[in-house]
Amino acid sequence: MATSLKPQPVEAGWITRWWRDSLLLLRGAPSAFAMLYLVLFLLNVAWQPLMLSIPIACGVMAIIFAVAMAVHQGSTQIMDVGRSIRDVPWWPLSRLVVEITLLVTMLLVLTLLLRHYLGALLSHDHLSSAATLHNLRSPEWQNLPEWLRSLMTNGLGTAQTMLSNVFLLLSVGVIVTGITRRGYLALLAGFQAVLVNVRVWLGFLLASLLLQGAITFLSARLHTFAAALLVSILGVALLLLVGLYGWCFVREAFGLPGAQVTKRVVVAVRRPAGA
Known part of the structure; x- marks a missing residue:
């Protein structure tokens, strides 16, 4: 889709512009994104080890980017989106995730070696949403079903992980779009x-x-099941929104073509008004 690894500066007003672009994507293929939401929901219900939160978050972002790219290019039906996702370079993506995992492992080993000096910092859970919820020991939290605790921890944790590690989000996007298939070049970009x-x-x-x-x-x-479930549902929606904002960042930073779906949605919205 793009011809250069050289990133470009994003124009001002990106917050509202990407919000509109995200809504256009959602309105362009509501069934595809509803299916994506269900997939994210089920993925986050499963137990995920805290130490693998970054590699798992990269994989989740790759799935969101793959769907967003397919819709961005004009595929609005679920079957068409599925065929487009099949063509994503999953093998280079897996190698990038492996490289990120090795990097995270090295950082963890270094942290363990320096734990005597970093103990005061690492004793707090405020650095990670996933860590905060993983280490929560209140009776109300422990009484919630395990699947609900996993859903909330993984959904919000993944969203916060990608928000705080934007370079990883962009690196995944570079691979998904096919700009490069080399992991180190994607990280550098x-x-x-x-x-x-x-x-x-x-x-x-x-x-x-x-x-x-x-x-x-x-x-x-979070004292009740209903409150925890509501937060979890909103957490998955937030994760999807983070992925769409990340896609818009990748698209503008690396000069990808304008969305084909945008024209279709605008036409579909204007037709009833003119009727």
Whole structure:
């Protein structure tokens, strides 16, 4: 889809512009995104080890990007989206995830070696939404079904992980779009895109901190099954929105073509008005 790994600066007004673009994608293929939401829901119900949260988050973003790219190119039916997803370079993506896993493992080993000096910092759970919920020991939290705890922890944790590691989100997008199939080049392009768009990165980072604060606030107030289920459902929706914003970031940073689905949605919306 793109011809260059050189990232471009994103124009001002990206927050509202990407919100509109995300809505256009959702309206362009509601059935495909409803199916994607269901897939994300089921994936997050499953137990996920905390130490693999970053590699798993990269895989989840790859799925969201694959659907967004298919709809972006004009595939609005579920079967067409499925065929487009099949053509995504999954093998290079898996190699990128392996490389990220090795990098995370090295960082964990380094952290263990320096735990004496970092103990005061690492003793707090405020650095990660997933860690906050994983280590929650309140009776109300423990009384919730395990699948619901996993759903909330994984959904919100993955969203916050990607918001705070934008370069990984961009690296996954570079592979999904086929700009490159080399993991180290994708990581380098992700870093460069962040450096070129520091204001956007700060926006994502601020959203990550706000989400962490909200989770810390809510974790002490989830006393009922209904409240926890509502937060979990909204958490999966937030994860999908983070993925769509990430897709818009990839598209604008690396100069991908405009969405074909946008024209179709605009025409579909205007026809009833003119009738």
